[in-house]
Amino acid sequence: MPVSRPHLLLLLIALTLISSGCSLLPDKEDVPANWSAARLYDEATAAYKKKSYDIAIEYFQELEKRFPFGPFAQRAQLDIGFAHLDNEEPEAALSAANRFIRLNPRHEKVDRAYYLRGLATFDDRSGRFGPIRFFDPATRDPRTLQESFQYLSELVSRFPDSQYSPDARQRMIYLRNTLAEHELHVARFYVKRGAFIAAINRAKYIINKLPQSHATADALAILVRAYKRIGMHYLANDSLEVLRLNYPEHPLANQKQARG
Numbered sequence: 001m002p003v004s005r006p007h008l009l010l011l012l013i014a015l016t017l018i019s020s021g022c023s024l025l026p027d028k029e030d031v032p033a034n035w036s037a038a039r040l041y042d043e044a045t046a047a048y049k050k051k052s053y054d055i056a057i058e059y060f061q062e063l064e065k066r067f068p069f070g071p072f073a074q075r076a077q078l079d080i081g082f083a084h085l086d087n088e089e090p091e092a093a094l095s096a097a098n099r100f101i102r103l104n105p106r107h108e109k110v111d112r113a114y115y116l117r118g119l120a121t122f123d124d125r126s127g128r129f130g131p132i133r134f135f136d137p138a139t140r141d142p143r144t145l146q147e148s149f150q151y152l153s154e155l156v157s158r159f160p161d162s163q164y165s166p167d168a169r170q171r172m173i174y175l176r177n178t179l180a181e182h183e184l185h186v187a188r189f190y191v192k193r194g195a196f197i198a199a200i201n202r203a204k205y206i207i208n209k210l211p212q213s214h215a216t217a218d219a220l221a222i223l224v225r226a227y228k229r230i231g232m233h234y235l236a237n238d239s240l241e242v243l244r245l246n247y248p249e250h251p252l253a254n255q256k257q258a259r260g
Contacts, residue, residue: 031059037067041075048079053087056080074104081116094120111155115164118152122171142182149175180206180213187222196226217247224252 035043044059060080064073081096097116104110121144152168152175159165187202199222206219220243227236237257244253 031062037063037070037072040066041072044076044079044083048083048086051086053083056083057087074100074107077103078109078113078116081113081120085116085120090120111159111162111164114151114155114158115162115168118148118155118168118171121148121151122175123148142179145175145179145182149179176210176212177214180210180215180219183210184215184218184222187219191222191226196229200226217243217250220247221250221252224255 031040040059040063044056044063047053047059048056057080060076060083063076064080067073077096077100081093081100084090084096085093094117097113097120100107100113101110101117104113107113123144149172152172155162155168156165156172162168183202183206187199187206190196190199190202203219203222203226206213206215207223210216220239223239224236224243227233227239240252240255240257243250247253
């Protein structure tokens with residue numbers, strides 16, 4: 001069916017707009033040029049509270065560009081990090097936190113930047129600190145867990161009285177337990193493979209480097225079994241005695257000592 005001239009003309013216009021990269025939608029409005037630093041900061045904060053994180057980030061960036069000096073710019077440097085974090089952009093949040101610490105090492109709220117670093121690398125997969133995620137945290141790469149633990153530990157060490165330190169300590173407990181569970185997962189894998197020395201090393205790491213974690217009792221149990229399998233019965237018995245003394249309710253605590 002032939003296309004009429006008016007329809008053909010409209011089709012050509014549409015194709016021209018698409019090929020030139022134009023949009024039929026209205027352009028996004030620019031941030032008004034007459035907004036003060038205070039107005040920009042208030043608008044950014046209001047957008048953040050409404051969970052319009054992209055707009056909040058745009059306003060914070062515009063604030064720092066137009067007014068690079070002064071208290072509002074400093075606030076924006078830090079608040080933009082939390083906007084990135086809530087916008088599921090942890091790398092940008094970490095970068096903002098590091099930048100704030102570098103530029104404002106003695107700022108009265110620099111502890112908040114240290115806290116942000118820990119949050120940006122913190123990945124809660126238990127659901128305790130956020131939405132539940134359906135896979136085992138012990139099976140993931142532990143490097144970000146270690147990084148987050150280091151950042152939170154630095155906050156607690158530098159600013160023990162910070163309002164963010166109590167939460168940081170709770171997150172560190174979670175991270176220590178998760179790291180220990182990861183090591184335990186690997187140790188059990190080595191036991192199944194018959195790599196008993198490797199399993200022993202992993203279990204000893206849990207006991208020595210991640211003390212008071214939930215995995216300590218099972219790590220001792222792995223030592224008992226692995227030492228027996230390689231014929232080191234005196235070390236198996238020593239590990240069993242430590243297990244009995246500290247975790248008498250563990251299923252292995254009632255096992256008889258090995259003879260060697």
